[in-house]
Amino acid sequence: MKPYFPARGEHGVKFVYEAEEDVRCVAVAGTFNSWDAARHRMARRENHTWELELKLPEGRHLYKIVVNDSEWILDPLNPNVSEDGQHNSSITVTEQGDVLIRTSDITEQAPGILYERFHSLDSPEWIRRAVIYQLHISAFTEGGFIGLADKLDYLQQLGVNTLWIMPFQEVGVEKRIGSFGDPYAVRDYYSIDSRFGTSDELQAFIAKAHEYGMRVILDWVMNRGSVDHILTRSHPDYFMRNENNEVYYEVPNRDYFAGLNFENEEMRAYIIEAMTYWVTRFDFDGFRLDDSDITPMNFLAQIRQALLKVKADIALISQSYDEYHHLECCDLTYDGSLRLTIKDLAERKITRDEFVRIYHSYKYSFPKGALRMRWLEEKERSRIWAYAGEPLTKPAASILLTVEGVPSIMMGQEFNERTLDTWTSLFHEYQLDWNRFDEELYAHYKALIHLRTSHAALWEGELEFVGHSEDSVLTYIRRRGNEEFLIVVNVSEKPRGIWFEERRFADTYAGANKRLIYSSGQGGAGGSSPGTYDLFIQGWETQIFQRVHLLPES
Numbered sequence: 001m002k003p004y005f006p007a008r009g010e011h012g013v014k015f016v017y018e019a020e021e022d023v024r025c026v027a028v029a030g031t032f033n034s035w036d037a038a039r040h041r042m043a044r045r046e047n048h049t050w051e052l053e054l055k056l057p058e059g060r061h062l063y064k065i066v067v068n069d070s071e072w073i074l075d076p077l078n079p080n081v082s083e084d085g086q087h088n089s090s091i092t093v094t095e096q097g098d099v100l101i102r103t104s105d106i107t108e109q110a111p112g113i114l115y116e117r118f119h120s121l122d123s124p125e126w127i128r129r130a131v132i133y134q135l136h137i138s139a140f141t142e143g144g145f146i147g148l149a150d151k152l153d154y155l156q157q158l159g160v161n162t163l164w165i166m167p168f169q170e171v172g173v174e175k176r177i178g179s180f181g182d183p184y185a186v187r188d189y190y191s192i193d194s195r196f197g198t199s200d201e202l203q204a205f206i207a208k209a210h211e212y213g214m215r216v217i218l219d220w221v222m223n224r225g226s227v228d229h230i231l232t233r234s235h236p237d238y239f240m241r242n243e244n245n246e247v248y249y250e251v252p253n254r255d256y257f258a259g260l261n262f263e264n265e266e267m268r269a270y271i272i273e274a275m276t277y278w279v280t281r282f283d284f285d286g287f288r289l290d291d292s293d294i295t296p297m298n299f300l301a302q303i304r305q306a307l308l309k310v311k312a313d314i315a316l317i318s319q320s321y322d323e324y325h326h327l328e329c330c331d332l333t334y335d336g337s338l339r340l341t342i343k344d345l346a347e348r349k350i351t352r353d354e355f356v357r358i359y360h361s362y363k364y365s366f367p368k369g370a371l372r373m374r375w376l377e378e379k380e381r382s383r384i385w386a387y388a389g390e391p392l393t394k395p396a397a398s399i400l401l402t403v404e405g406v407p408s409i410m411m412g413q414e415f416n417e418r419t420l421d422t423w424t425s426l427f428h429e430y431q432l433d434w435n436r437f438d439e440e441l442y443a444h445y446k447a448l449i450h451l452r453t454s455h456a457a458l459w460e461g462e463l464e465f466v467g468h469s470e471d472s473v474l475t476y477i478r479r480r481g482n483e484e485f486l487i488v489v490n491v492s493e494k495p496r497g498i499w500f501e502e503r504r505f506a507d508t509y510a511g512a513n514k515r516l517i518y519s520s521g522q523g524g525a526g527g528s529s530p531g532t533y534d535l536f537i538q539g540w541e542t543q544i545f546q547r548v549h550l551l552p553e554s
Contacts, residue, residue, distance in 0.1 A: 172226020
């Protein structure tokens with residue numbers, strides 16, 4: 001077997017590409033160079049081999065090999081594909097400069113070195129038990145902050161307890177795309193776009209959300225402003241400048257942005273002061289940090305320490321997949337692996353055992369206790385029904401809301417909204433289509449969200465996968481103390497009868513010592529006598545059992 005690359009080289013991280021034919025040029029583009037393929041060209045060696053060594057900071061790095069300036073491909077020598085749904089190659093560089101590549105060989109019995117060496121930072125309970133709902137104000141409702149306050153009843157009935165509000169600041173005009181522009185092209189970090197309302201209305205909305213028992217997170221644009229940001233004139237040294245001394249953003253095809261110059265300490269202080277303002281003035285409970293994977297980690301740590309001084313239970317969500325962000329910077333990192341693996345399991349591209357191995361490879365390659373924000377939909381990806389097919393939306397929701405981590409729901413996901421493409425829909429006049437409302441899927445989400453938030457075993461209990469006879473049925477236990485649940489999810493259209501591999505599960509969950517507390521279909525529990533199944537489940541169905549009369553182990 002060929003050795004894995006990248007690997008530690010003499011002068012940094014060594015990338016190798018073995019071309020199958022003669023090519024003109026090869027480059028590496030990723031989070032470490034703002035996806036600029038022109039910055040890091042590989043050198044041709046013999047036998048169509050290309051090499052490059054780069055000094056990379058510790059942490060997770062996503063990248064692609066770029067062939068002939070046009071073909072962006074996965075690294076053929078690296079088996080680790082990122083869990084961001086964007087099909088990137090992925091490595092982690094340790095503080096000693098070693099290169100870690102996640103494989104399915106990482107298990108509970110053989111964990112990765114970061115799991116063995118580190119424990120994640122302590123996070124407040126509210127974010128550990130959160131069910132996050134992401135929304136853009138004008139897309140979600142009419143009437144700005146006032147209209148959003150009126151929607152709190154809907155959100156409370158759904159059961160979500162944490163609201164993630166996408167940017168509502170003034171958007172830049174120069175090089176704007178669409179009538180409203182990219183909401184992440186913020187022109188003034190302290191501003192409120194008047195079409196959403198006033199500062200008093202925002203404050204009243206947050207106060208009302210808190211009365212409803214909800215936390216509110218502000219989506220913060222971490223590493224850039226609009227190209228006409230107010231500071232580009234007053235403090236041009238706060239921004240990156242090109243060879244023509246013009247402010248610019250390194251990420252390709254984003255001409256309406258100006259990248260922040262993180263070497264400028266005054267700029268860092270300004271950003272921290274602005275973030276502090278939104279906490280102290282409006283009582284936001286945390287921030288989601290956009291593009292934190294291309295933001296210096298020491299700046300993220302500075303932000304956390306400053307915000308903790310004004311709000312002790314502040315929470316930060318990192319839009320990254322970086323193991324090291326859990327040590328000093330952030331409470332949550334992204335994890336979109338369920339979107340990929342559920343679809344692959346349903347399409348029989350992977351087996352149930354492979355699903356479990358992939359799940360464990362992520363869990364045991366991160367620091368102990370690391371909280372991952374799990375998603376089926378996010379602003380840069382399509383709707384789950386469009387990606388995986390409508391029948392799989394209910395089983396996928398079941399898994400999202402009953403496994404470990406913190407689930408995140410994109411606005412409209414709960415009723416199979418049909419019109420949102422990606423965040424680019426927000427560049428124009430846009431609202432969710434509430435007229436095609438899938439009541440059955442909404443009821444499914446509502447039931448599972450309320451079940452999750454009502455039982456600690458489902459939001460912080462341990463998870464144990466259960467072996468059985470059917471490859472298309474995913475089965476696992478969630479337990480905490482004397483509370484225990486069995487979750488059974490069929491990701492196929494066919495009804496399935498299953499036998500447990502271990503009789504202890506059959507004795508517990510096919511006998512009288514259990515209670516079916518939720519079913520998304522018409523199926524029910526089978527008997528455990530010879531010639532019958534331990535459990536029977538309909539196509540696409542979810543069943544959740546609660547174990548009763550569980551006695552403490554002696």
